[in-house]
Amino acid sequence: MTASDPAAAQLLRRLVWRRVLDEGSLEFVEVEALAGGLRIGGTLVGLEQDRPLAVAYRLESRPDGSLRxxxxxxxxxxxxxxxALARDAAGAWSRDGSPAPELAGCSDPDLGCSPSTNALPVRRLALPVGGSAEIRAAWIRFPGLTIEPSVQRYERLAERRWRYRSLASGFVAEIEVDALGLPTDYQGVWRRVADWSPGAAG
Structure with a gap:
């Protein structure tokens, strides 16, 4: 991955998620403000099919919450x-520098190994409490790194509580989020176990 420019970003938060579904993964995440959007960098360590798995990623979003x-x-x-994925302002996707027409109509990425990408539709949709919307996400599956469109529904239940549903599989979970839209508790799957922000004690 290309080096980030520390002068261009403002550190907002460092946090750790634990995968409570199977106690098989931890993820360290650093969140920065960047050009009106967010830069989220994560490092996940865990097991997949009894083999050690490490995933390091960095995503950048625009001010409206859409993926850059x-x-x-x-x-x-x-x-x-x-x-490497990119989505231009007109919504066209590329994969490793080449056009990816198979992702046409997808609005958001969905990292199958991390809860971080839930923040993008939460921020982008900005639904009122009681509102709901369907999206078409580019679902990245691990460890195969296959990408497939996935129709999903987001419903805002309260100020910081959402219901997520995968329409294909029927999977449903409630997600508690913070002021940035990042999950603090992803029902039965992920839970935030550490959180630090500039100015915090320690």
């Missing part, structure tokens, strides 16, 4: 693989 770019590196067993 996503880069990741996955190390799984003996393999190291990389993936």
């Amino acid at each position: 770019s996503l880069e990741l590196e996955q190390r799984w067993g003996a393999e190291t693989r990389r993936l």
Whole structure:
């Protein structure tokens, strides 16, 4: 992944999520304000099919919450693989620098190994309490790094509580989020276990 420019970004938060579904993963995340949007960089360490798995990624969003770019590196067993996605202001996707027409109509990425990308539709949709919307996400699956469109529904239940539903699988979960739209509790799957922001004690 290309080096970030620390002068262009403002650190907002560092946090850790624990995967409570199977106690198989931890993820360290750094969140920065960047040109009116967010830069989210994460490092996940866990197990997949009894092999060590490490995923490092960085995504950047626009002020409206839409994706600008996503880069990741996955190390799984003996393999190291990389993936780069971008979505231009007109909504056209590219993968590793080449057009990706198979993702036409997708509005958001969905990292299958992390809860971080839930923040993008939460921020972009900005629904009123009681409102709901369907999106078409580019679902990135691990460790194969396959990408497939996924129709999903987001419903805002309260100021910081949302219901997520995958229309294909029927999976449903409630997600508690913070002021940035990042999950603090992803029902039965992820839970935030550490949180630090500039100015905090310690």
